[in-house]
Amino acid sequence: MLGEVIIQKMKKIKFKVDKHILTPKHSKLSEKEKAQLFEKYHVTSKEMPKILRTDASLRELDAKPGDTIKITRKSPTAGESLFYRVVTDV
Amino acid sequence: MADIISEYEDRLTSKIVDEIRNNLPKGVSDTKLKKIMEAVYGEYKTAKVHPGESVGLISAESIGEPGTQMTLNTFHFAGVAEMNVTLGLPRIIEILDGRKALENPMMEIYLKKPHATGKKIEELRQLALQIKETKLKDISTEFTISIADFTIEVKFDREKMKELELTMGKVLDAITKQLKGYNIRDNKDSLTLKSRSKEETFNDAYKTKEKIKEINVKGVKGISQVLPVKREEEFIIITAGSNLADVLQLEEVDAYRTTTNNIFEIEQVLGIEAARQAIINEIFKVIESQGLNVDVRHIMLVADTMCVSGTLKGITRYGVVSEKSSVLARASFETPIKHIINAALVGEVDNLNSVIENVMVNQPVPIGTGLPSLTVKAPEKKGKEK
Incomplete structure (x- = not known):
């Protein structure tokens, strides 16, 4: 029953969220990249900005809580800027 | 030569690197290029914000001072008749508070190629009317409750229905879908609704009567006004009222450019990063329209603060401050x-x-x-x- 509901919800939004002009590119970091990132900035995942697991832009990434998402933003001041968020539940 | 530039790629921003690449005179020697890159990198380092700089305070002042010069009133959209738009300080406050219900929700609907050219104005007008919401009360002339058996009778305006290309069947469908527990009889120019429950009181009937007035029989729910306008080379539809999720489903709509001014809807439909971008765009639009000048970096900082926790938080005691x-x-x-x-x-x-x-x-x-x-x-x- 629950599975059915989820499938219907995904079907309803057939367009790719990524392609919308407002949404920047999201990609998942590998474990190695994640460790490098945390070391570079001297942070733990607790101090990182968060993104909800249910976020619309993660629909096709299959992200689990604890994963780190790399966001490539288009910035008016820097051309392209990188941002990272950690996936959380609720 | 390319190696020397790419060496600096992860230290400089891509915009600066691109600028150097495009403006480099031909035949620069490697040693000179190295010097150029060093000088640029040195300059870039001094331009960076220092650790411990109170950026939030600077942002607050930089947005707050021009804010005192903004208009305090709601004005009509310059050039576009009949559409109300919140501008100036009230709009800024609305965005920063992260309010869910906006004073004037609005959408900008972009259309796919054949519709956007505007060669067939009549088709465009039809399309706009398709999007506009029609409620039951818009196509009916009379709602009556019989005191004897608490049945509700709805009389319809046949001419208006014809204009909107609605048939009795379609209306009946819409009502049965959105109203449960009622038997509906079709008597050509009117409908009679009778409750299936035996304990119906006059009060219940009255409540139902008020409820069915708002039933959506056609169009996208929440869109109360439509207005096709020419924006640069193409035609777009501006609407009063907003429903991003449903409008993006429509076939004729260019879903990848269509936006709304309701940031909460954007967060729901497109995610938190899109919401951040929307906050920046919306605030910047207001500031620009008032002829003021605020650096985007300040607005970006505010937008980031509102979005770090993964959900949209307003700058109020229930939002950012409570964290x-x-x-x-x-x-x-x-x-x-x-x-x-x-x-x-x-x-x-x-x-x-x-x-x-x-x-x-x-x-x-x-x-x-x-x-x-x-x-x-x-x-x-x-x-x-x-």
């Missing part, structure tokens, strides 16, 4: 007694890590030169450079 870890910092914003009493009840500890709490207890604040421990801390492993 602060320090009791004193929360108390210094609004409703101090509530915060202090609650903290005392659960035995909260304040480590005095941030600015306001240190101001309150008369200690040096950890910003600027008050923050040496962060910048001078020796690296644990060798070869670490900041």
Whole structure:
């Protein structure tokens, strides 16, 4: 029953969220990249900005809580800027 | 030559690197290029914000001062008749508070190629009318309740229905879908609704009557006005009322450019990063339309603060401020007694890590030169450079 509901919800939004002009590119970091990132900035995942697991832009990434998402933003001041968020539940 | 530039790629922003690539005179020697890159990198480093700089305070001043010059009224959209738009300070407050219900929700609907050219104006007008919501009360002339058996009778305006290309069957479908527990009889020019429950009172019937007036029989729910306009080379549809999720489903709509001014809807449909971008765009639009000049970086900082937690938080005591870890910092914003009493009840500890709490207890604040421990801390492993 629950599975059915989820499938219907995904079907309803057939367009790719990524392609919308407002949404920047999201990609998942590998474990190695994640460790490098945390070391570079001297942070733990607790101090990182968060993104909800249910976020619309993660629909096709299959992200689990604890994963780190790399966001490539288009910035008016820097051309392209990188941002990272950690996936959380609720 | 390309190696020397790419060496600096991860230290400089891509915009600067591109600029160097495009403006480099032909036949520069490697040593000279190296010098150029060093000079650019040095300049870039001095332009960066220093550790401990109180950027939030600067942003607050930079947005706040021009804010005093903004208009306090709601005006009509310049050039586009009949559409109301919140501008100036009220709109800024609306965005920053993260309000869910906007004063004037609006959408900009972009269309796919054949419709956007505007060669067939009539088709465009039809399309706009398709999007506009038609409620049951818009196509009916009379709602009556019979006092004898509590049946509700709805009389229809046949001419209006014809205009909107609605048939009785379609209307009946819409009502049965959105109203449960009623038997509906079709008597050509009117419908009679009777409750299936035996304990129907006059009050219930009255409530139902008010409810069915709002039933959506055609179009996208929530869109109360449509207006096709020419924007640069193409035609778009501006609407009053907003429903992003449903409009994006429509076939004729270019879903990848269509936007709304309701940031909450954007968060729901497109995610938190899109919401951040929308906040920046919306605030910047207001500031620009008032002829003021605020650097985007300040607005970006505000948008980032509102979006760090993964959900959209307004800058209010229920939003961003409630997330602060320090009791004193929360108390210094609004409703101090509530915060202090609650903290005392659960035995909260304040480590005095941030600015306001240190101001309150008369200690040096950890910003600027008050923050040496962060910048001078020796690296644990060798070869670490900041």
